[in-house]
Amino acid sequence: MRGKRLFIATFLVPPLLLYGVFVVSPYAQAFQISATDWGGLSPEYEFIGLDNFRRLFGDGTFWNALRHNALLLALLPVATILLGLFLASMISVGGRRDRAGVQGVRGAAVYRVVYFFPQVLSVAIVGVLWKEMYAPNSGLINGALRAVGLDALARPWLGDPRFAFWCLALVLLWSNVGFYVVLFSAAMQSIPRDIYEAALLDGATRATTLFRVTVPLLWDTIQVAWVYLAILAIDGFAVAQIVTDGGPGYSSDVVGLRLYKTAFTDSQFGYASAIGVALFFLTLSVAAMFLRVTRRDRVEM
Template sequence: MNVFRNRRLASLYALPALVFVSVFVLAPLALNLYYSLFSFNAFSPNKTYIGFDNFKRLFADPVFYTAIRNNTLYAVISFVFQVGAALVIAAILEHKLFQKMQPFFRTVFFIPSVISFVVIGLLWQFIYNPDTGIINLGLKALGLHALAQPWLGDSNLAIYAAIWVSQWQYIGYNVMLFLIAMHNIPKDFYEAADLDGAGPVRSFFAVTLPSVKEMILVASMITVLGAYKLFDEIYILTSGGPGRSTEVLGTMLYRAAFRNDEMGYAASIATVVFVITMLLSLCQIKLSGTAKDD
């Protein structure tokens, strides 16, 4: 009887959260999938049922594969810098030689991550300006005129220029996450490694990495999932150009919904984004072992 009462009480406590998730998460997802089966615009009183034609059109669109490639490229590069490089930077700052200056460096690295990307995007547009930008002016001042490029105007370079801005902005956030995790590592571990004759590099691989693996997983999934929900960075810097070479799923969805007024087609793109992020989330659960029973 007590077990039954406890279950009822637990269900009662969980009810508000279940209602919230159902209304604001599950219901919109179901409606989005439903709308993806129709052709309509924002002001149309009627919707025309077309089945999976929106998805057929999407998978036949070469821009879709450009967007997938750009999102994946963003995810890979972000993983290398925002996880790999951030982990190395955090380990360096945690070393006893830099601990006194760590508050200064923490502030320097973290400040860009709290600034609105609208501000950062406008700043980097000036930096990348082919005529007055600091990058090209600096290269020309060094006599490296051949290296000066129209960074956001070249279809081969624009996506890399946009990706770099994100690395500069968000690497500090993950540095802070790793520093927090490293602060929780018992000092005895490092003392034992020193007694065994381990240097900084060996201690990093033998002590630091195993101790922060959960934070590495969290940072990795935040970074990779964010790569497939990318929008602000590309929209502000290039709007998907030049020639749609920097198009990503987010800007493709925005273009379909708010420029072309093709709501059903936009819903199909949103469904694909949901499927990708859901699969990545399931991978996270599998890798973290949270699905296993204790």
Template sequence: MRHGRRLFALTFLLPPLALYAVFVLSPYAQAFQISATDWKGLSPDYEYVGLDNFGKLLEDAHLWNALKNNAILLVALPIITIVLALFFATMLTVGGRKGKAGVSGVRGAAFYRVVYFFPQVLSVAIIGVLWKEVYAPRSGILNGFLRAIGLDSLAKPWLGDPDLAFYCVMAVMVWSNVGFYVVLFNAAMQSIPKEIYEAAMLDGAERGTVLRKITVPLLWDTIQVAWIYLAVIAIDAFALVQIVTNGGPGESSRVVGLYLYEAAMNENKFGFASAIGVALFFLTLSIAFVSLRLTRRERIEL
């Protein structure tokens, strides 16, 4: 009987596992092989060059510039997104008016959850095109709004300024991700007994104190997961940058994922591009491991 159940389970598991191996694991393995060659991508001919491609990475100023932008995203994106998401989730859960009986969120909390989550139903392509139009110097909504309220001096060519373009893309990344984590943290906060919040409010605790002393410690596991996911998004960041600025002006907003794409598709350096991908793979694993170690805390049981 037990043998029959195992056979039944394997019958359903083997096809998806085989597809995963062919379409996910196999390309990963091939990338490691290609990274040790000088393959141009247009012919079956190539030569093994060993670790030469990785040596070139260390001397490539363009790669280091892209890596610098990814490092800024790696620090700023998780911090800004998580702080905003925690604030909004707190307001939606326990941010009701003072003096009101019990613990409740702000008025219209259900509507705000939908508004915050809305960017998640849009594809990255739509978000990129939408914000590219928002930032347009002449017809864009942002400059149009500034001129309408008499702040013409603040109207700028946002995506054409090397000092601003990268941070404009970062703002879009925060906007497109914060809603998901608002809903995630809000759902996690529903599991915290209301009595804890009520006791804190009876003791006269301010909302900021409640957030720091109660919400954050009790949601730490969820925050840790959010940090890892946002770190992975920051290391990649290819699609949005490619659509909004294409790495420009110059190389001011280029990220490593875009540089990999350009090396493969524009310069036909598939071996070199695969070496970038392999390096990015190990960088992502290392950052995830370090983040888990640094943010590890003792679990608080309710």
């Protein structure tokens, strides 16, 4: 028994130490720094208690960024999951009649590769790609509009405060939906064929089968996807920093980007750490809320 415990400890202690040093320790330091006025470079700083958090509650730029994250939280998971389910249901089977008795799309494997392609690109490439597409003069979007005679619809998309945030949301949707198409498609393959045959005999249409049969059977997968997309919506830093940099005039700012600029542009690491602590508790609260909803759903079923 003692040898078994020693064997387990030998394998567990090193990774736990690494996790503590490189993951837990930075979190703990962020809480400590959030109570100081540290500028990031000087070894001198003063403890100021909760002053950074009091400042946070009165910071209009922070609340503006948080409002944008709230919009992403309300829209991105819903749009991504609905679009992912729709596309997955269209390509779940190719080249033969699908499980609902409807002819599937030929070349479904090719479609899966196309939809999943954004996942193999780095965030930097995705950001630069879409930034070029949104370019007012040489961009693909305005070029396509002018090519079909819709010059009046051409806009400086990233330079107009009315459209910058929605352009950013579209990039986040495009860059993530492919993963969930493949995820939902794989989950659909595990549903017994007999269930679809029974729905077909009852006269169910493809849409009815999707919402009355497929979605309930995939609910656990959908809930996991919802949590991950909610966390992504609360962050959104990398794409926002590359595509719009929060502009113009804070119109596409997000909390993660506000934290970055406060620390590395304004050299206010203490205040930036306070933003990070607030973001940590916000993410934790959202994840806990979704897990709570998941537990209730399972109890009711």
